[in-house]
Amino acid sequence: MAYRERPYQQFTPVDDDGNIIGSAGNGSGGSNATADNQATQITRETQILNAIATLALQFPSAPVGDRLKVDVPALSDPPTNTALTQILAAIKAQIDVASTVWTDNSGAFYVRRDLVNESNGTATVSFTDPLGNAATPGSGLRSLSNNKTTLTDFYDVLTGGVGYSIGDLLARIAIIDTSTSTPTATFIWLNFSLGTILSAAPTTANIESSNETIGARQVGTWIINLPTGAAISAKQPALGTAGSASTDVLTFQGIAGGIPLNTISSDINTTGNITTADLVSATVIGANNQSIITGIPTANSSVSISANGYNSFLVQVAGTWTGTLQSEVSFDGGTIWYPGSGFLSGTSYTVNSTTNNCAIKGNATDATNVRVRATTAITGTANIRINLSQTIDPITVRNPIRLFDSVSGVQASIKPANIPATASDTALVVTTGASKCDRTNFK
Structure with missing residues (x-):
């Protein structure tokens, strides 16, 4: 089939089902390809091209899921650029920024609308009632927004x-x-x-x-059932300062009536001056000529200290004085006193009184009190210091060794070598035996 150009377009119109209605522009019948007919045809084709261009504007710039979106309805009369510009200007001119509820002193409620014109920045405030009608608030206008914190x-x-x-x-x-x-x-x-x-x-x-950690607090009277004999109160002991006497001593009680444990933590001491003799206290003689003293001494005639819980005492006497001083102990809190013997420190002598300065070391075990008392007239001032310690002194034999006859019970007499024996002296018999030596064992 040979191809031949024609000076006009040829098309075949069809109906919706594809049936040929007729042909036009084929040059063999029908309308002639006159200038008027061609102009009419060009006008129709231009309308078609414009419609296609308008429709193309409704499609997205890129496919959606590899498909074109074609469900946008066609515009029967698309707006012009001028109309769109007018619409945009109207939107900018009226923008509802915020709507809040207000009230005044009358109790009425108002809706406040804050508008701004974006084209010139002008802000406008207007009020309406809850139904949307324009309203003018009264005095005391205020917002109902929550400005309170609890x-x-x-x-x-x-x-x-x-x-x-x-x-x-x-x-x-x-x-x-x-x-x-x-x-x-x-x-x-x-x-x-x-x-x-x-x-x-x-x-x-x-x-x-309230204690937020616990969440609740018990107040009022608590009733707690305790076993028989249990303490119903407690005390925190004040142990005081190291080196000083304490008025509180912590003890631990064993069984009922038991002896508290000694928990004293440091040594103590006291000092004082004696300037006169004791003219008040009374002395009676007990077993084996033991002195038993009662009464309250004359003022300035004694220096005393409580000795509960301590094992030994040391009396130091100093100063310039004359007279006789006696160390004494009590076992009943100071009602009855006995001479308290002790060693003169650094010597082998045992004494319970002195007429000169010295240091006497004695036993205070089981004693409740220790004191030094003037038993004769005093001149000058004797400076007294009494130390109490928990230290237990080494055991010392204070009494002389005595030898007795095992049959008669008579004590033997021991005399210095320069004093001759007498017939009344108790004899000491010492038996000795001859030494024996087997000379054959020596070489």
């Missing part, structure tokens, strides 16, 4: 008062209003246990802050 603290009741009792839990609610230039605070007291509002704030001394 803080809550809890308290336990220690002593009852108006509107609350012991054991109740109270809440103090602070309402802070920040809507004004200077914030204000309002306080409300609530009885949390009863759910009632107090008419007035409770007395400060009647409440205390």
Whole structure:
């Protein structure tokens, strides 16, 4: 089939089902390809091209899921650029920035709308009633937005008062209003246990802050059943300062009636001056000429110290004085006294009195008191110091060794070598035996 160009377009019109209606522009019948017919054809084709261009504007710039979106309805009369520009200007001119609810002193409610013109930046405020009708608020205009903050603290009741009792839990609610230039605070007291509002704030001394960690506090009287003999009170001992006497001594009690354990932690001492003789105390003689002293000594005639729990004492005498001083011990808290013998420090002598300066070391075990007392007239001033210690002194044989006859019980006499024996002296018999030596064993 040969191809031949034609000076006109040829097309075959069809209906919706594809049936040929007729042909046009084929040059063999039908309408002639006159200038008028060609102009009409060009006009129709131009309309078709414009419609296709308008429709193309409704498609996305890129496919959606590899497909073109074709469900956009065609515009029967698409707006012009001028119309779109006018619409955009109208939108910019009226923008609803915010809508809030307000009230005034009359109690009426208003809707406030804040508008801004984006084209020139002008802001406009208008009010309407809840139905949308224009309205003018009265005096006292204010926002209904929440400008209040609440803080809550809890308290336990220690002593009852108006509107609350012991054991109740109270809440103090602070309402802070920040809507004004200077914030204000309002306080409300609530009885949390009863759910009632107090008419007035409770007395400060009647409440205390609740322990939030525990969550509750027991107040009032507690009843605790203790075993028979258990202590119902406790005391924290004040042990004092090291090196100084303490008025509190911590002891541990064993069985009922038992002896407390000694828990003294340091040595103690006391000092004083003796300037006169004791003219008041009375002395009687006990077994084996032991002196037993009672009464309260004359003032300035003695120096004394409590010795409970201590094992030894040391009396130091110094100063310039004359007279006789005696060391004494008591076992009943100072009612009855006995001479307290001791060694003169650094010597082998045992004494319980002195007429000169010295240091006497004695035993204070089981003693309740130790003292030094003037038993004769005193001149000058004797400076006394008494030390008490828990240290137990080494055992010392204080009495002389005596030898007795095993049959008669008579004590033997021991004399210096320069004094001759007499017929009345008790004889000592010493038996000796001859030494024997087997000389054959020596080489």
